[in-house]
Amino acid sequence: QKEVEQNSGPLSVPEGAIASLNCTYSDRGSQSFFWYRQYSGKSPELIMSIYSNGDKEDGRFTAQLNKASQYVSLLIRDSQPSDSATYLCAVNFRSNFGNEKLTFGTGTRLTIIP
């Protein structure tokens, strides 16, 4: 059973601070990792993808991957109230075609406090 684990939260962070979201996964052979953001009542949207060990930065977002520890994280710098959402970690467990083996975690609900 391929698993993706996230702390469901809620995680409350003051505006302007760094929000840190964590995710662990069960399959060492996993190759691609994604963070999706989902506002309440809306569909998920991709905010970050990462494939290699280390950090990947995009604006205020940094994804971190450690394959040896089977751990992926998302940092949000200078948190804004508009960052309040549920963040879904998704791991592609060696799909043969597209995303048919993409497994989602249950999500972490993040609230930014003004």
Place this chain on the structure above:
Amino acid sequence: NAGVTQTPKFRILKIGQSMTLQCTQDMNHNYMYWYRQDPGMGLKLIYYSVGAGITDKGEVPNGYNVSRSTTEDFPLRLELAAPSQTSVYFCASSSYNRDSPLHFGNGTRLTVT
């Protein structure tokens, strides 16, 4: 550019009724997917398709059927609705490789009573 379009947005079914959730995409994506999302849970894959005429089961296919006669359309059929199928259903598409992001529709909120 419409992206992925799902209809209807909301639906209430009685137990035993059937319905079809519609999904169409205009991005010429080969891959299409149906997910369900229960409250407080992640998305679970119901069925997927790698191209017209080719479909396969995902993690939770029981109680559902799909077809893919064209690249654009991927309808999901519920034959005998059960309360356990109360959920939010998302259709998604992606392009040709496994690292391509999913593009989601706006979802269908289905209640079975």
